[in-house]
Amino acid sequence: MENKTEYKPFEVDQHLTAHGNYWAGKAGSRFFTSLRDKKKLLGSPCKACNKVFWPPRSVCTFCFGELKDMVEIGPLGTVETFTLVTYSEPIQPRTAPFIYAVIRLDGADTGMAHFLDEVEIGKVHIGMRVQPVFAKDRKGNILDIQYFKPL
Amino acid sequence: MTERVAIVGVAQTRFAPKRSDVNYGEMAYEAISQVLKDTGLALPEDIDSAISCSHDIWDGQTISDIGITDVIGGHLRAEEKMAMDGSTAVFYGAVGILSGEYSCTLIMAHTKMSQTNRHIVNNVAFDPIYTRMLGFDFTSAAALQARRYMYKYGITREDAARVVVKNLANAKRNPCASQSGDFTVADVLSSPAVAPPLHKLDIAPDADGAVALILASEERARKITDKPVWILGIGTCYDAHYLGDRDLADTFALEKAAGRAYAMAGIKNPRRSVDLAEVGDEFSYQELLWLEGLGLCDRGEAGRFTASGATAIGGKLPVNPSGGLLSGVPANVAGLNRVAEAALQLRGEAGDRQVRGANIAVAQGHTGFCGQHQCVVVLGN
Ligand SMILES: [Zn+2]
Numbered sequence: 001m002e003n004k005t006e007y008k009p010f011e012v013d014q015h016l017t018a019h020g021n022y023w024a025g026k027a028g029s030r031f032f033t034s035l036r037d038k039k040k041l042l043g044s045p046c047k048a049c050n051k052v053f054w055p056p057r058s059v060c061t062f063c064f065g066e067l068k069d070m071v072e073i074g075p076l077g078t079v080e081t082f083t084l085v086t087y088s089e090p091i092q093p094r095t096a097p098f099i100y101a102v103i104r105l106d107g108a109d110t111g112m113a114h115f116l117d118e119v120e121i122g123k124v125h126i127g128m129r130v131q132p133v134f135a136k137d138r139k140g141n142i143l144d145i146q147y148f149k150p151l
Numbered sequence: 152m153t154e155r156v157a158i159v160g161v162a163q164t165r166f167a168p169k170r171s172d173v174n175y176g177e178m179a180y181e182a183i184s185q186v187l188k189d190t191g192l193a194l195p196e197d198i199d200s201a202i203s204c205s206h207d208i209w210d211g212q213t214i215s216d217i218g219i220t221d222v223i224g225g226h227l228r229a230e231e232k233m234a235m236d237g238s239t240a241v242f243y244g245a246v247g248i249l250s251g252e253y254s255c256t257l258i259m260a261h262t263k264m265s266q267t268n269r270h271i272v273n274n275v276a277f278d279p280i281y282t283r284m285l286g287f288d289f290t291s292a293a294a295l296q297a298r299r300y301m302y303k304y305g306i307t308r309e310d311a312a313r314v315v316v317k318n319l320a321n322a323k324r325n326p327c328a329s330q331s332g333d334f335t336v337a338d339v340l341s342s343p344a345v346a347p348p349l350h351k352l353d354i355a356p357d358a359d360g361a362v363a364l365i366l367a368s369e370e371r372a373r374k375i376t377d378k379p380v381w382i383l384g385i386g387t388c389y390d391a392h393y394l395g396d397r398d399l400a401d402t403f404a405l406e407k408a409a410g411r412a413y414a415m416a417g418i419k420n421p422r423r424s425v426d427l428a429e430v431g432d433e434f435s436y437q438e439l440l441w442l443e444g445l446g447l448c449d450r451g452e453a454g455r456f457t458a459s460g461a462t463a464i465g466g467k468l469p470v471n472p473s474g475g476l477l478s479g480v481p482a483n484v485a486g487l488n489r490v491a492e493a494a495l496q497l498r499g500e501a502g503d504r505q506v507r508g509a510n511i512a513v514a515q516g517h518t519g520f521c522g523q524h525q526c527v528v529v530l531g532n
Pocket of ligand 1: 064
């Protein structure tokens with residue numbers, strides 16, 4: 001099936017760059033405005049299911065009901081899982097090594113994936129209580145939370 | 152299923168870290184021409200539809216089936232592109248035949264992972280509003296799942312390392328495998344940390360390759376081969392997207408997909424009925440997690456089950472006798488390779504990796520990070 005080549009394989013070098021502006025939606029717009037302007041974190045409650053979702057959303061995952069309200073959640077939370085990333089990639093906003101965690105914010109039923117810092121990896125554990133550190137210059141994106149740190 | 156669909160032919164390229172001797176169309180053609188030769192079928196007259204499965208960014212072209220239309224016989228004919236794991240292409244192919252619209256479908260999955268950086272490609276799978284900007288990729292996300300699974304069910308790194316040792320040893324018997332060898336648990340544990348608890352040997356390596364497979368209606372299958380492999384049951388299920396939306400140690404989507412596939416196959420007790428499994432071990436711990444999700448052992452028991460030797464080629468339930476994804480199978484091709492390997496086993500054509508007396512096999516594939524979408528195919532001969 002395979003041919004032994006008698007020619008030098010040739011690769012065409014390409015690079016793609018695209019700038020995107022993605023609409024955050026009805027709930028997302030309120031979340032990012034509140035984060036940027038008031039350092040308050042919002043989630044979407046579904047009264048029928050007795051659940052509060054983060055990220056905020058306009059339709060309940062379980063009952064498909066429309067969600068119009070928003071409630072404040074966190075800012076404290078609990079680590080559900082974590083890892084130490086040892087490799088660097090241009091997609092990462094921080095330089096490795098850094099810690100990722102999924103953090104369940106108080107008052108929410110779903111977790112937020114984010115960075116954990118100001119802690120040795122050996123001290124991080126599932127169940128650890130953490131708080132967000134907000135960026136001084138907030139731009140209305142998820143990095144307005146710089147990272148979470150232990151209480 | 153009232154009507155039946157069979158796999159009537161399977162062909163695979165060699166998997167390698169980098170196939171610089173062929174472009175992806177030429178690589179796909181190796182598998183396609185082989186499966187046509189094996190079945191004695193010809194394009195275009197004998198095949199009435201084709202489904203290709205690949206990844207736009209890895210191919211470097213949106214609607215990337217454009218690049219393989221000629222080799223898959225798609226020119227001025229029915230040809231669809233499936234941008235998910237190859238196991239799901241089998242699902243769509245079977246649905247097309249069961250609908251009565253088609254009687255013989257060529258399915259081909261290809262990816263050249265060597266063409267670009269997997270972490271950058273996979274970062275695009277994360278939602279652009281809340282997660283992508285944080286820099287996640289499938290490996291860092293899997294590390295979160297691995298930690299959660301180990302914490303909740305008492306699975307150890309040694310348990311996961313035994314999967315690597317087994318699969319890389321199995322891969323020595325597979326001429327298509329990209330990597331294989333005799334490793335010890337200590338080798339896996341001491342391989343470089345990538346995103347603990349995941350170390351280098353816990354992670355399926357990049358690979359280039361293609362798999363082609365032909366599905367046929369029962370009537371056509373009987374004429375094409377005397378060794379049809381029947382799709383007895385098939386099921387798919389999606390879980391939530393966001394990393395925090397589910398407990399990553401849970402396997403609800405897989406349980407539902409498997410439940411549908413077993414019910415369709417009339418299997419009440421998969422532990423008794425299933426003779427072998429080919430599962431999507433993109434990361435070592437996933438073989439354990441998926442075995443539990445498939446109901447082939449109890450939750451939290453897959454580590455002990457593996458340590459007992461039950462999943463070895465000579466064991467009670469051989470798992471990934473091919474060497475699995477850990478031996479190097481490209482993204483997208485992954486699940487089609489699971490189905491193809493299971494079919495080869497049931498045809499008795501698995502060479503040195505042949506499991507003796509296998510009549511029912513389960514193949515499982517998944518798409519997205521942490522196994523968000525699951526597809527389960529139950530095969531029988
Ligand atoms: Zn609801």
